[in-house]
Amino acid sequence: MTPELTEAIKISLLVLLIVAAVAASVMKKLVPALIVFTSFSLIMALVWILLESPDLAITEAAVGAGVSGVLFYMALRRMGQMKKSFIEKDGADGSEKGENDENDRPDENGEDGEHDEDQR
Amino acid sequence: MKIRDNIKKWLAYDYDLDSAPVMPDPVEPDVEAPDISFWRSLRRRGAHRALYYVAAVICSIILASTLILTVSGMPRYGEDAEFMDTVTYEYLAHGMEYTGAVNIVSGIILEYRAFDTLGESFVLFCAVTCVLVLLRIDDGKDDVSLPCHDLTGDVILSRTMRALIPFIFIFGIYVLLNGHLSPGGGFSGGAVLGAGIILLSSAYGEQTSGKFVTERTFRIVTTSALLFYCIGKSYTFYTGANGLHSFIGNGTPGNILSAGLILPLNVAVGLVVACTMYGIYRMFKERRF
Amino acid sequence: MGNLIYNYEEAVALILFSIGFVTLLFHRNMIRKLIGMNIMDSGIYLFLASMGYIYDRRAPIVEGGDTNPVNYINPVPASLVLTGIVVSVSVTAVMLSLAVRLYERYHTLNLDEIYAMSRRRSEHR
Numbered sequence: 233m234t235p236e237l238t239e240a241i242k243i244s245l246l247v248l249l250i251v252a253a254v255a256a257s258v259m260k261k262l263v264p265a266l267i268v269f270t271s272f273s274l275i276m277a278l279v280w281i282l283l284e285s286p287d288l289a290i291t292e293a294a295v296g297a298g299v300s301g302v303l304f305y306m307a308l309r310r311m312g313q314m315k316k317s318f319i320e321k322d323g324a325d326g327s328e329k330g331e332n333d334e335n336d337r338p339d340e341n342g343e344d345g346e347h348d349e350d351q352r
Numbered sequence: 353m354k355i356r357d358n359i360k361k362w363l364a365y366d367y368d369l370d371s372a373p374v375m376p377d378p379v380e381p382d383v384e385a386p387d388i389s390f391w392r393s394l395r396r397r398g399a400h401r402a403l404y405y406v407a408a409v410i411c412s413i414i415l416a417s418t419l420i421l422t423v424s425g426m427p428r429y430g431e432d433a434e435f436m437d438t439v440t441y442e443y444l445a446h447g448m449e450y451t452g453a454v455n456i457v458s459g460i461i462l463e464y465r466a467f468d469t470l471g472e473s474f475v476l477f478c479a480v481t482c483v484l485v486l487l488r489i490d491d492g493k494d495d496v497s498l499p500c501h502d503l504t505g506d507v508i509l510s511r512t513m514r515a516l517i518p519f520i521f522i523f524g525i526y527v528l529l530n531g532h533l534s535p536g537g538g539f540s541g542g543a544v545l546g547a548g549i550i551l552l553s554s555a556y557g558e559q560t561s562g563k564f565v566t567e568r569t570f571r572i573v574t575t576s577a578l579l580f581y582c583i584g585k586s587y588t589f590y591t592g593a594n595g596l597h598s599f600i601g602n603g604t605p606g607n608i609l610s611a612g613l614i615l616p617l618n619v620a621v622g623l624v625v626a627c628t629m630y631g632i633y634r635m636f637k638e639r640r641f
Numbered sequence: 642m643g644n645l646i647y648n649y650e651e652a653v654a655l656i657l658f659s660i661g662f663v664t665l666l667f668h669r670n671m672i673r674k675l676i677g678m679n680i681m682d683s684g685i686y687l688f689l690a691s692m693g694y695i696y697d698r699r700a701p702i703v704e705g706g707d708t709n710p711v712n713y714i715n716p717v718p719a720s721l722v723l724t725g726i727v728v729s730v731s732v733t734a735v736m737l738s739l740a741v742r743l744y745e746r747y748h749t750l751n752l753d754e755i756y757a758m759s760r761r762r763s764e765h766r
Contacts, residue, residue, distance in 0.1 A: 311744040
């Protein structure tokens with residue numbers, strides 16, 4: 233493998249890494265975001281090989297792509313969010329304009345708290 | 353007795369906020385509450401969210417630009433800069449001679465920086481203990497949370513695992529035992545083994561994996577591995593610092609039985625890591641061992 | 642911009658760190674925050690490992706008794722990152738179990754709702 237080819241592969245992997253990180257951050261549904269995050273770890277393992285660190289590649293492939301993904305899924309399942317996260321949008325996504333109405337509930341509660349305090 | 357009743361009440365509490373049993377009042381502090389009227393007025397107008405977003409955007413921009421400026425001021429990537437200081441030079445030039453390990457990284461983490469690795473192993477042990485404390489429910493109690501249906505008996509998973517499991521375990525054991533000769537070592541091999549046990553138990557149910565990993569074996573293996581690590585490293589530290597003759601030789605670098613204590617320490621660390629991975633998975637899945 | 646064009650690897654690492662930071666700031670879902678924290682972790686590891694990389698050199702595994710240091714990359718960042726990866730997954734596990742406990746208490750993953758509920762609860766007293 234020529235150095236130029238290695239360099240080109242490395243740069244494309246780094247671009248993919250950024251794309252995967254952004255996608256895991258902005259995706260609306262939770263479970264697809266987790267799948268993208270797992271693929272992020274897998275790309276990371278390939279980058280470790282190109283950085284001449286095979287120890288890190290083995291560990292990242294087993295831990296980042298395997299165990300931590302499994303833990304995320306288990307936690308989601310434990311909370312009964314698995315099906316919901318596939319179908320519905322992530323309700324806590326604050327960057328969405330349309331969902332700000334839903335997020336206004338703390339304000340009402342804040343007013344309630346104010347009211348209670350006035351009564352005291 | 354009263355505390356016990358309270359705990360029982362709290363455990364039987366049906367997670368409905370309005371009918372929640374009222375907790376006893378904490379002692380009111382004498383100091384006055386801080387004046388949060390400004391924040392409250394912001395909240396009432398819904399402006400606190402906008403304020404938060406503006407502050408967050410400013411924070412992010414400042415952070416990112418600072419980091420990029422730092423990168424542009426650093427020495428060039430991939431060139432032989434002044435980083436080859438004496439420590440790195442020493443590790444590379446004499447590491448194999450002193451530790452007997454062909455893999456320099458293994459030699460560093462288990463010989464030069466063995467104390468650090470001991471701390472990491474204890475961090476893993478503490479993590480699994482924390483997860484146990486947070487998620488465990490008693491044997492007599494029903495599972496208060498939502499049901500967690502499993503994949504046991506799934507045709508695709510079990511057939512695939514029947515083909516893959518031997519290779520995963522052989523690869524994990526190879527990586528674990530050859531940590532001083534080839535890439536790998538305790539952390540990598542233990543993670544592969546732990547992932548293999550997790551796959552086995554998710555494909556064939558807890559009865560299969562429970563044959564060789566119960567809570568008892570988990571406790572015994574983890575504590576004895578950590579104790580072995582402590583005792584072995586104490587011995588080599590003591591003899592090394594005082595210039596005494598140690599009966600653990602380095603052997604010929606490149607042989608499987610060489611590199612002093614690195615091979616057994618790799619096995620100990622790998623067992624701790626594998627048990628941690630499987631223990632955490634089991635706590636999330638079953639909430640008990 | 643100095644060496645920015647040569648240091649693209651470190652730049653990518655720190656961009657990943659920034660992405661994780663932004664995720665931590667702008668999402669109120671606990672699982673999202675955990676994903677952001679993991680991305681930050683990966684950025685830091687990539688930064689450390691790319692500091693130790695040198696062109697045309699091999700991984701630090703001695704072959705044929707060749708112990709000349711100019712043939713190998715720097716082994717210290719690799720040994721630091723190796724333990725860090727395994728510790729980060731255990732930290733993730735602890736935080737996920739905390740999230741599970743919070744979900745069982747409040748039946749939501751949104752931190753704002755959890756905050757509002759706990760405040761309402763403390764004002765009910």
